[in-house]
Structure formats: structure tokens, C-alpha cells
Amino acid sequence: xxxxxxxxxxxxxxxxxxxxxxxxxxxxxxxxxxxxxxxxxxxxxxxxxxxxxxxxxxxxxxxxxxxxxxxxxxxxxxxxxxxx
Numbered sequence: 001x002x003x004x005x006x007x008x009x010x011x012x013x014x015x016x017x018x019x020x021x022x023x024x025x026x027x028x029x030x031x032x033x034x035x036x037x038x039x040x041x042x043x044x045x046x047x048x049x050x051x052x053x054x055x056x057x058x059x060x061x062x063x064x065x066x067x068x069x070x071x072x073x074x075x076x077x078x079x080x081x082x083x084x
Contacts (some may be wrong), residue, residue, distance in 0.1 A: 002048065002056035003041075006064050010040030013068040021076060035075040036068040043067025 014036030018029045044064035048056055 002044075002060075005056060005061065006040050006044040007037055009061065009064060010037035010068045012036070013040065013065060014072060017069075017072045017076070031075065031079075032072055035072045039071030040064040040068035042071075 011033050014033035015029070017032045017036065021032075023029060023032065041064070043066065044056070044060055047063040048060040
């Protein structure tokens, strides 16, 4: 159950980032959602000790959200620098 919660949290954060950044293209939305999922899973995995099949703690969810936000922000900064 914890794995599903982290995936949904990361996807939701990516989707909210596309709304906040006013990204209209389909690939940009998908990339932000994937970046949110990867960030959320990566930090969630590091902070929970690898336990995803059961319930996750609130602190793990908080850290996973921060990881998702950080990776989305990093991705968008790198993307803006790559565009002329």
C-alpha cells in the first residue's frame, strides 16, 4: 500500500507543478509527472528503510513529497537552461 501512496503522491505533485508553471504541452506534463514519481519513490525508499508493502509513516510521506518537489524543480531548471 505504501508503494501505491508514494506513486500517487509523486504523480499528483508533478501534475500540480504543471499547473503552477503553466505548462501546456503534453510531453512537459508527462515529464513533470514522471519526475515527481521518481523523486517521491527515491526519497521515500531512502527514508522508510525499504518497507513499502505495509503502511508508511507520515514522516516518510513528507520526505517523499519534498523529494518529488525537489526533483521537479531541478528538472525544470535544467530544462529552462537547455532551451535558448
